[in-house]
Every structure is written in C-alpha cells, then in structure tokens.
Amino acid sequence: MENNYHIPVLLKECIDGLNINPDGVYVDVTFGGGGHSKEILKHLSPKGVLIAFDQDPDAQRNKIDDSRFLFVDQNFAFLKNNLRLLGYKQVDGILADLGVSSHQFNEPERGFSTRFESVLDMRMDKQGSLTAAEVLNTYEEDKLHKIFGIYGEVKNAKSLAKAVVTSRTVRPIVTLADFKTAVAAHIPKGKEHKYMAQVFQALRIEVNQEIDVLERFLEQTAEVLKPGGRLVVMSYHSLEDRPVKNFMAKGKFRGEVEKDFYGNQQKPFNVVTRKAVIADEAELEQNSRARSAKLRIGEKI
Known part of the structure; x- marks a missing residue:
C-alpha cells in the first residue's frame, strides 16, 4: 500500500541526517505510509527501537510487523508524555515530515x-x-x-x-x-x-492548529533528545520552515538567542545544515511533491 500512499521525500538525506546508532531509540512522528520508518528499521540492530506517531486512522493500516516497532496513535504535540508512558525519557533521533500525504489528498x-x-x-x-x-x-x-x-x-x-x-x-x-x-x-x-x-x-x-502544534513539538524535542541526538525536520512551506529554522538556530521562535551571565548562547541545538537541503533533479522527476520540501537538521548540544 505504501507506494501509492505516499512516496517518502528526501529519504536518503533524512536517514543520513539521523546519523543512526544501530542500538538507539528513534522516533518518526509522522508515520503516514511508513516509508521513512521502514528505512530507519533497516539501519537498526535487534536492540534498536523505532517509535512511530500518527493520529490519522488511515496510517494505522500501514503499521509494521516488527518487534522493534511501536506505534502511538497520537498527535506529535504529545511527544514527551507518550515517550514517558512507553518508558523512554530520552531518544537518539527524531524525524518529522510535515507534509500532508498524497494519500490524504487523494481521498x-x-x-x-x-x-x-x-x-x-x-x-x-x-x-x-x-x-x-x-x-x-x-x-x-x-x-x-x-x-x-x-x-x-x-x-x-x-x-x-x-x-x-x-x-x-x-x-x-x-x-x-x-x-x-x-x-x-x-x-x-x-x-x-x-x-x-x-x-x-x-x-x-x-x-x-498546525503551527501551534509544530511549536509545541519542537520545544519538546529539546527535552527528549539525548546530547548528540539528531532532529531532522522536513517542511513544505515557509510558515513551517521558519519556526523550524529559528528553533534550531536560536532555541526560540522569535527574537534573538538568549545568553547567560557570561555571554554564552543558551540554545539546545547546533545546526548541522547551514542551508536547507532540497531535492535534486532526479528526485523531482520521480516525485513532484519534493519540489517544495526543505530539510533541516539540528544536533542536540
């Protein structure tokens, strides 16, 4: 079902961006057709864990039968609480693909x-x-x-x-x-x-309430990622890209970076991608949805 559900955009770049530790715990907060999740699982050892979030009932039909895979039927605005319920205070990487799936458009x-x-x-x-x-x-x-x-x-x-x-x-x-x-x-x-x-x-x-939900999610990522953990976010219009870019660069959505008493910047992430990663010509020919995709990667300090 996945192929006609939603072709994953910038798949290789997302996986590279997560910098996967095979024994680590990873979260795909926008499971959809499961394209990105399946690829993450390929890089995990038997000890690794992948937790996927999706509030869309249609996405549940794509659940992956794998002992390392956990599915959470929730909006990613509730990331931290749901991870705690599953027994995970911190994780190694989080992936978010903010686009509406082609499947949703086609229903x-x-x-x-x-x-x-x-x-x-x-x-x-x-x-x-x-x-x-x-x-x-x-x-x-x-x-x-x-x-x-x-x-x-x-x-x-x-x-x-x-x-x-x-x-x-x-x-x-x-x-x-x-x-x-x-x-x-x-x-x-x-x-x-x-x-x-x-x-x-x-x-x-x-x-x-997509912008509000996105900001709540981003704030939680700073709390639940381990130091050195990666946040990989793909957005499709400037309204989403702006808060992602600002939060990764400054730890806040508006205004300048906070500094402590000694003038050190108080921000949770180092930006890995100075400029947003975009799709190449080969991918654009295969998947027109990739045209507006912008991928940004941050590493927890």
Missing part, C-alpha cells in the same frame, strides 16, 4: 483536495471537532481575513473573507462547490488552481 471524503467535490472537512484527526466548513460558517470576518492572509498568503484575503461572510448568510458553505460559488468573483483568472491551493492550505492549518 475525496477527507476534503483536503481542490480536485474532488466533497464536504469541507480537512481534519487530520477524525476525532477532532473543528472542520473547514465550521471555520467558514462561524468565524468572524476579521478572523477569516487573518487566516487567509497569514496561513494562505492569499493576496485578496480581505475581500475573500467578506465574500464568505456575505454568502453564508444566504446559505451555509458546506461543500467545495458551495465554496467555489461563494467566492467565484475573487478567484484570479488563469491562477485558479494555485489560488485554491493557498486558500485550502490556510483552512487546513487552522483546522489542525
């Missing part, structure tokens, strides 16, 4: 894709209560304006938000068709696909 009823007519859902965790339809039908105009502008980098975010609020007074926006009808006048001609992708990205980030 029409999940509502992630602009290609299929469906209800606007977009929940990564099907137990979650907030859907994209609810965001569109209940959020105030200024809040929608911010979401479209900040999370989607949509140029006409203000007029788009106004169109949504005006339209929903006539009838609720429940499906993709409803949404397209409501905002038809605001979609730039010839750029429909890119525009809708930006709007959908904004809704998905809001529904799943």
Whole structure:
C-alpha cells in the first residue's frame, strides 16, 4: 500500500541526517505510509527501537510487523508524555515530515483536495471537532481575513473573507462547490488552481492548529533528545520552515538567542545544515511533491 500512499521525500538525506546508532531509540512522528520508518528499521540492530506517531486512522493500516516497532496513535504535540508512558525519557533521533500525504489528498471524503467535490472537512484527526466548513460558517470576518492572509498568503484575503461572510448568510458553505460559488468573483483568472491551493492550505492549518502544534513539538524535542541526538525536520512551506529554522538556530521562535551571565548562547541545538537541503533533479522527476520540501537538521548540544 505504501507506494501509492505516499512516496517518502528526501529519504536518503533524512536517514543520513539521523546519523543512526544501530542500538538507539528513534522516533518518526509522522508515520503516514511508513516509508521513512521502514528505512530507519533497516539501519537498526535487534536492540534498536523505532517509535512511530500518527493520529490519522488511515496510517494505522500501514503499521509494521516488527518487534522493534511501536506505534502511538497520537498527535506529535504529545511527544514527551507518550515517550514517558512507553518508558523512554530520552531518544537518539527524531524525524518529522510535515507534509500532508498524497494519500490524504487523494481521498475525496477527507476534503483536503481542490480536485474532488466533497464536504469541507480537512481534519487530520477524525476525532477532532473543528472542520473547514465550521471555520467558514462561524468565524468572524476579521478572523477569516487573518487566516487567509497569514496561513494562505492569499493576496485578496480581505475581500475573500467578506465574500464568505456575505454568502453564508444566504446559505451555509458546506461543500467545495458551495465554496467555489461563494467566492467565484475573487478567484484570479488563469491562477485558479494555485489560488485554491493557498486558500485550502490556510483552512487546513487552522483546522489542525498546525503551527501551534509544530511549536509545541519542537520545544519538546529539546527535552527528549539525548546530547548528540539528531532532529531532522522536513517542511513544505515557509510558515513551517521558519519556526523550524529559528528553533534550531536560536532555541526560540522569535527574537534573538538568549545568553547567560557570561555571554554564552543558551540554545539546545547546533545546526548541522547551514542551508536547507532540497531535492535534486532526479528526485523531482520521480516525485513532484519534493519540489517544495526543505530539510533541516539540528544536533542536540
């Protein structure tokens, strides 16, 4: 199932970045189709352990039958507590691939894709209560304006938000068709696909609180990685890449590095990758999703 589920991006670079100790404990916090996990297991000895996180019920179907493999049905925002429950205070390496899997995009009823007519859902965790339809039908105009502008980098975010609020007074926006009808006048001609992708990205980030979850996760990695342990994170847009880059470089998301009384920098990581690692031409030909991928690696001090 894995091949059509999700082709792992920058696979070799991720594994190299983890700098695997065969007897170590590793965490793949975005299990998905299991592509990265299977590769990590190949590098582990019988003593090694791999713990995989995924809150998506579809991902559970890809669980690996291996005594060294543990699966946690949770969002990676709860990394530290779940590792403690399993008896691990510290680990040797953590991998996160922040992209939405191609499998999720290809399942029409999940509502992630602009290609299929469906209800606007977009929940990564099907137990979650907030859907994209609810965001569109209940959020105030200024809040929608911010979401479209900040999370989607949509140029006409203000007029788009106004169109949504005006339209929903006539009838609720429940499906993709409803949404397209409501905002038809605001979609730039010839750029429909890119525009809708930006709007959908904004809704998905809001529904799943992706930036907040990412920051909570990164802060926990500094606590659970052993000294010399590696954090390997792959992101697909600047909203994700920025906090990853800042946290690895400074130990915080905004502002400058903290210093102690003696002027020594107080930060948890040394940056291994001065510039983000990106896919080469050969990989781009095989997998178009790799085009926007940026890989960053930090080593716990």
